[in-house]
Amino acid sequence: MQTSFTAEQLRDPDTAEANKILRTCVHCGMCTATCPTFLLLGDELDSPRGRIYLIKDMLESGRPASEQEARHVDRCLSCLSCMTTCPSGVHYMHLVDHARRHIEETYVRPWPERALRAVLARVLPRPGLFRLSLRAAALARPLARLIRGRGTTAQRLRAMLSLAPATLPPRSPMQEVALHPAEGTRRGRVALLTGCAQKVLDPTINEATIRLLTRMGIEVVVPRGQGCCGALTHHMGRHDPAMAAARANLQAWGAEIEGQGLDAIVINASGCGTTVKDYGFMFREEPEAALAAKVSSLTMDVTEVLERFDYRPSREAPGLTVAYHSACSLQHGQKITTLPKELLARAGFAVKEPTEPHICCGSAGTYNLLQPGIAQALRARKLDNISRLDADLIAAGNIGCMTQLSGDALPVVHTVELLDWMAGGPKPAKLPA
Amino acid sequence: MMLADGTAQGHFGPMIRLPPPKPEILARRDAILADLRRLLPEDAVIGEAIRLRPYETDGLSAYRQMPLAVTLPRTTEEVAAVLRYCHAHGIRVVPRGAGTSLSGGALPLEDAVVIGLMRMNRILEVNYADRYAVVEAGVTNIGITKAVEGDGFFYAPDPSSQLACMIGGNVMMNSGGAHCLKYGVTANNLLGLTFVTIEGEVVRIGGQHLDAAGYDWLGLITGSEGQLGMVTEVTVRILRSPEGARAMLAAFSSVEVAGQAVDAIIGAGVIPVALEFMDKPCIHACEAFAHAGYPLDAEAMLIIEVEGSVAEQDMLLNRIKKICARFDPISLKLAESAEQSLAIWKGRKGAFGAVGRISPDYLCMDGTIPTGELPHVLKRISEMSAHYGLGVANVFHAGDGNLHPLIMFDANDAESFRKAEAFGADILKLCVEVGGCLTGEHGVGVEKRDLMVAQFTSSELALQRAVKSAFDPGWLLNPAKVFPLEGNEALAA
Amino acid sequence: MSAALDKVTAPDTEEGVAEAVRAALASREPLAVEGRGTKRAMLRPVQAARTLSTRALFGITLYRPTELVISARAGTPVAEIEAALAEKNQKLIAEPPDLRALFGVEEGATLGGVVGANLSGPRRITGGAMRDHVLGIRAVSGEGEVFRSGGRVLKNVTGLDLCKLLTGAHGTLGVLTEVTLKVQPAGEATGTLALRVAGLEEGIAALSAALGSPFGVSGAALLPEGHAPLGLDGPVALVRIEDFAESVTYRLGQLRAALSRFGEVSVLEGAPSRAAWRAVRDAVPLGAQPEEAVWRISVAPSRAPAVSAALREAFPARLLLDWGGGLIWVAGPATADSHAAVMKAAASAGGTFTLFRAPEALSAALPVLPEEPAALASIGQRVKAVLDPAGILNPGRMRAGA
Known part of the structure; x- marks a missing residue:
């Protein structure tokens, strides 16, 4: 497409990058076909192509973002389904991330929204605070019906309360232990990003990961100083907090790489994996550029690590059918599509995928809190598609999806929990006895 | 350049003449928006400049024109209401499907209301016994096939934008696709339409039966590019999918020889389900991107696909292989499995994207030529390429003569774009010169409007215009498309 | 005239x-x-x-x-x-x-x-x-x-x-x-499956199964009275394949297996197959007598049995069904009553009709094609006015006064 940035504007490396991305777009419109919001809303403005056009206009004009631009960019799930579809290789993710930053920095949102976003940005990445707020939400839940009104804020508050789990799992000390030695001969050494929200909502994911990897002869470190990957704040356009979180991780992992070395940085929440694999890009103009590139190249989803170290089951298949939910960050963000299914099949499960597998479940980070209407519509659509599979349970590779899809007919577990179970671990407690 | 509404416009505005907007309509803009908001739900009318901007263009993004308003109806009744209103007030209308048109079919006018079909996306009925499906016009082409593939059926016309393009647009453009050599184009696969006239009258044309009696309105409306009315529902034929399909690849040392091989295949009575030709620049672009193992020393390459049981596939592929062998191919590769077939197709399917990666932008042309003229036409195109200093890669539907030259240019360079347009126009005129036509499947749109005089005499154009006027005397429906503006009184300011 | x-x-x-x-x-x-x-x-x-x-x-x-x-x-x-x-x-x-x-x-x-x-x-x-x-x-x-x-x-x-x-x-x-x-x-070769079916319903079902198969059927007709010159007893459904010889053999075999549940199967190949389809093509099995009227009705195939029954009830109608049942040739008394029955049957099945052949007196007086909705009729008049402003080309050929 034609772009019209001034030479002055193009001196800014981020703008230059945005221009490069915009030029690759030929406006063919194929992306609209696989975009969940275009599917639901049927408006060019809620399609990747339309957003690209809005963003182009916004950035070229150099003016502050307006309510319209914020609205349509906010509605983007960042599911990246468009990137999978795009024949021209448009890097939509980098473009929309840049646009979000521009919106955050130039558009003044209505104060209830500002307040909510500030709370989410502060609380979610901090497990301690998050745990406290979930306790409060659990208590406030019965009062949800007192929140009246069809306004956006009311909808969001209700959504938050309904998503908060009724009971919290107990703290897991295992997640805090810095070093988990390999069982038997050590075949490799990895760092595990234990995450932030995941640690509170479902510690069994990290526990299963650690058990399985150590059983396979891999030493697992949980470096001090590691924390939230920064995805949450990054997707809200809050550049500095995101970079700060990422920087802390770079330092923690850098120390390990320089120290005893790492074969991989393992991530079991695919939403985080996509961001960490993008650290190389995010830090390209920063002093940490080389380290960030190194870190990104070492980063693997847990399924990639299991494949690399030749995962094998050690017990008989339990005769269960798994509905495999392919998280957007995994299939579109990291291009990992068949591997988790192959591993589950290798482990002895019958694996089925729902129709429209490329369409997001609506979780998308904080999306289900900030865009409850669309998120709920997508959730219902996904669960409906899954219900037709006649499966016993749902497996996914991302905590966000798991939370979003819970509470319906089928139990939801993480892929790694099932793989751990089949290779010597306990049966996941979420499954019926 | 900044506009008064604070939005930016590029270095150069629309490159094609549009009829002057009606000042009385522009003056009444706010009142019109208010009226439309009374006719349709709130979220179905778009009026603010920022939100109108993405609707200013379609797949031919070089041409841009902001509309007066955009409406997104959900039902035939809503479409009829908008048309009735526009007709009563002399407001021009531009229909829009998915906006994937490569000929600028959805390019708006400053004084026009865009009516978008995107929200009319329901499948209404599927009948396997009688082999038809009734769908709303906003259902995507692949959406129809997806709805019936679980039961072993498909909808045959498969334009390469089928993922996103909508059946309503397919009807308006009479879209084709690689399958059309064997299965025909859109017009050959329709049974009925729900058609809305500019006066807002809803008419059922055809139905679930073949061959309506009386005049072939279905045939006339198909391919009419929004000139005659709007289509809101379509009854399509669905076909049982063949048992299987498999591809082969044949690479030749010259275009002439490849053309002779194609002639020999058809002459032997074999009609493959796909017969795709790629020239050397195209082979190279595809290979660089897809690493499909295409031979880089070939001047021309054919991808041929056949259908049937495995044994039938073998029989046909071997027949074709024997025929191709007579022409001293550089390589011949028969797929032995579905995976190998996919691998052969991989490069070709990514052709447009591949060209997009070696060039900032490209213009995808669409002319048809008698297949025997291919070597001559390609030679002339390569001469033009040297003359204009722009690269070009050619994809050719060898079975039906539809040629897609991909002209590489840089949209940020005004001169480059002007040259690309001139190059494209020269190619299309050449197509007509050798006995072909301006457009095989993309439609005339705005892109080829001014070239219509190369294919039709002025009295033939007058006749077509008069037929259009029979449906739309006030020229409110998509008036800037298909027919040259000169001498059309209905469009004078 | x-x-x-x-x-x-x-x-x-x-x-x-x-x-x-x-x-x-x-x-x-x-x-x-x-x-x-x-x-x-x-x-x-x-x-x-x-x-x-x-x-x-x-x-x-x-x-x-x-x-x-x-x-x-x-x-x-x-x-x-x-x-x-x-x-x-x-x-x-x-x-x-x-x-x-x-x-x-x-x-x-x-x-x-x-x-x-x-x-x-x-x-x-x-x-x-x-x-x-x-x-x-x-x-x-x-x-x-x-x-x-x-x-x-x-x-x-x-x-x-x-x-x-x-x-x-x-x-x-x-x-x-x-x-x-x-x-x-x-096609290099041709072959036809002839299925002796119990009645029109079964015949249409058989043709539907044939046309809904992946075997590229190129003809699907139903002869309620059969066709004696070809030794075909009615009702008989005919399914044709035209292709390379190996394909014809394979596909006829597959269709035979798929369709035998509808009735006894026999196969015609080469010349007899061609003869059968020429006869169907030319409506010979219809046996229309010179004094009779001939109509063609176009409907969704699954409606054909009901249309056929309605016609037979209204007058001694002889029928020949082609296009899988989507085309019904009708021969019967050249009367206004028969014509009214044809129009009614076609309309109630959501289809269309043509009074294909009739004595002049009848066709001059009756609508030979269905009436069009007003909006379409008026467009039709305007289009006709464009191409033939003075109305000199075959006036009244399709509709009175047009």
């Missing part, structure tokens, strides 16, 4: 045709437009002072077998075109019927005639109708102007598709002078 036959103009050039139309326009004399007049008894009789025939405007002007294209002047006999195609192992896809027997005439149809009437035979069900293969036309408008539409290439969406408009317009919108058609290879 006979007055018109005394004054016949048969120009041998396109310009001659244009002159004839201009002369008629000048003297305000309506013209009956025809090729060799084989189908005069079709639809409605034309009130005209003179007949304009294209019989002298013949000859194949272009034939490119490897481009699947043939062009010929409108007065070229269809038989000549078919012969030229057969020499190169090709065929007319739509399989136009030879209606000499049905219309009681000696001469065969012209290209302009079968295109003007959009006549298609059994292969229409999967191969497409005549109108699907008209790639280009040259014609003379009602103002005596020569115009073209389409061209000689398979893919063409340039401008409004007047080829489709003039195909099946029975000469009322223009006089065809040249037509370009898409053609196809003739």
Whole structure:
């Protein structure tokens, strides 16, 4: 497409990058076909192509973002389904991330929204605070019906309360232990990003990961100083907090790489994996550029690590059918599509995928809190598609999806929990006895 | 350049003449928006400049024109209401499907209301016994096939934008696709339409039966590019999918020889389900991107696909292989499995994207030529390429003569774009010169409007215009498309 | 009509045709437009002072077998075109019927005639109708102007598709002078499954199963009375395959297995298969008597049994079903009552009808085609006014006063 940035504007490396991305777009419109919001809303403005056009206009004009631009960019799930579809290789993710930053920095949102976003940005990445707020939400839940009104804020508050789990799992000390030695001969050494929200909502994911990897002869470190990957704040356009979180991780992992070395940085929440694999890009103009590139190249989803170290089951298949939910960050963000299914099949499960597998479940980070209407519509659509599979349970590779899809007919577990179970671990407690 | 509404416009505005907007309509803009908001739900009318901007263009993004308003109806009744209103007030209308048109079919006018079909996306009925499906016009082409593939059926016309393009647009453009050599184009696969006239009258044309009696309105409306009315529902034929399909690849040392091989295949009575030709620049672009193992020393390459049981596939592929062998191919590769077939197709399917990666932008042309003229036409195109200093890669539907030259240019360079347009126009005129036509499947749109005089005499154009006027005397429906503006009184300011 | 036959103009050039139309326009004399007049008894009789025939405007002007294209002047006999195609192992896809027997005439149809009437035979069900293969036309408008539409290439969406408009317009919108058609290879071999079915319902179900199979069926007919000359006892469903010999063998075998549940199966190959389909194509099994009227009804196949029952209840109707049941040929008493029954049955099945052949007195007085919705009728009048402003081309051929 034609772009019209001034030479002055193009001196800014981020703008230059945005221009490069915009030029690759030929406006063919194929992306609209696989975009969940275009599917639901049927408006060019809620399609990747339309957003690209809005963003182009916004950035070229150099003016502050307006309510319209914020609205349509906010509605983007960042599911990246468009990137999978795009024949021209448009890097939509980098473009929309840049646009979000521009919106955050130039558009003044209505104060209830500002307040909510500030709370989410502060609380979610901090497990301690998050745990406290979930306790409060659990208590406030019965009062949800007192929140009246069809306004956006009311909808969001209700959504938050309904998503908060009724009971919290107990703290897991295992997640805090810095070093988990390999069982038997050590075949490799990895760092595990234990995450932030995941640690509170479902510690069994990290526990299963650690058990399985150590059983396979891999030493697992949980470096001090590691924390939230920064995805949450990054997707809200809050550049500095995101970079700060990422920087802390770079330092923690850098120390390990320089120290005893790492074969991989393992991530079991695919939403985080996509961001960490993008650290190389995010830090390209920063002093940490080389380290960030190194870190990104070492980063693997847990399924990639299991494949690399030749995962094998050690017990008989339990005769269960798994509905495999392919998280957007995994299939579109990291291009990992068949591997988790192959591993589950290798482990002895019958694996089925729902129709429209490329369409997001609506979780998308904080999306289900900030865009409850669309998120709920997508959730219902996904669960409906899954219900037709006649499966016993749902497996996914991302905590966000798991939370979003819970509470319906089928139990939801993480892929790694099932793989751990089949290779010597306990049966996941979420499954019926 | 900044506009008064604070939005930016590029270095150069629309490159094609549009009829002057009606000042009385522009003056009444706010009142019109208010009226439309009374006719349709709130979220179905778009009026603010920022939100109108993405609707200013379609797949031919070089041409841009902001509309007066955009409406997104959900039902035939809503479409009829908008048309009735526009007709009563002399407001021009531009229909829009998915906006994937490569000929600028959805390019708006400053004084026009865009009516978008995107929200009319329901499948209404599927009948396997009688082999038809009734769908709303906003259902995507692949959406129809997806709805019936679980039961072993498909909808045959498969334009390469089928993922996103909508059946309503397919009807308006009479879209084709690689399958059309064997299965025909859109017009050959329709049974009925729900058609809305500019006066807002809803008419059922055809139905679930073949061959309506009386005049072939279905045939006339198909391919009419929004000139005659709007289509809101379509009854399509669905076909049982063949048992299987498999591809082969044949690479030749010259275009002439490849053309002779194609002639020999058809002459032997074999009609493959796909017969795709790629020239050397195209082979190279595809290979660089897809690493499909295409031979880089070939001047021309054919991808041929056949259908049937495995044994039938073998029989046909071997027949074709024997025929191709007579022409001293550089390589011949028969797929032995579905995976190998996919691998052969991989490069070709990514052709447009591949060209997009070696060039900032490209213009995808669409002319048809008698297949025997291919070597001559390609030679002339390569001469033009040297003359204009722009690269070009050619994809050719060898079975039906539809040629897609991909002209590489840089949209940020005004001169480059002007040259690309001139190059494209020269190619299309050449197509007509050798006995072909301006457009095989993309439609005339705005892109080829001014070239219509190369294919039709002025009295033939007058006749077509008069037929259009029979449906739309006030020229409110998509008036800037298909027919040259000169001498059309209905469009004078 | 006979007055018109005394004054016949048969120009041998396109310009001659244009002159004839201009002369008629000048003297305000309506013209009956025809090729060799084989189908005069079709639809409605034309009130005209003179007949304009294209019989002298013949000859194949272009034939490119490897481009699947043939062009010929409108007065070229269809038989000549078919012969030229057969020499190169090709065929007319739509399989136009030879209606000499049905219309009681000696001469065969012209290209302009079968295109003007959009006549298609059994292969229409999967191969497409005549109108699907008209790639280009040259014609003379009602103002005596020569115009073209389409061209000689398979893919063409340039401008409004007047080829489709003039195909099946029975000469009322223009006089065809040249037509370009898409053609196809003739299959190397052919074979037919004949299924002795219990009744029409089972027959339609069998044809539906055949057409819904992946075996590329190219003909699907149902003969309620069978066809004695071919040794076929009715009701019998016929399913045809045309392809390379190995495919014909394989597919007939597969279809036999798939369809044997509908009835006893026998196979016709080669000449007997061809003979069977020629008979179906020409509506021979219908056994229409010269004094009877013949109708064609087009419906969704699954409605055919109900339509057939309604007709048989209304009058002693003889039927022949083609296109998987989507086309119903009807022969019966040439009365207004029978016609009313046909119209009613077609309408209630959501389909359409044509009074194909009837004595003049009947067809002059009754609607030979269904009435159009008002909006469409008014557009039709305006389109006719564009192409034939003075209304001199075949007035009243399709509808009274049109």
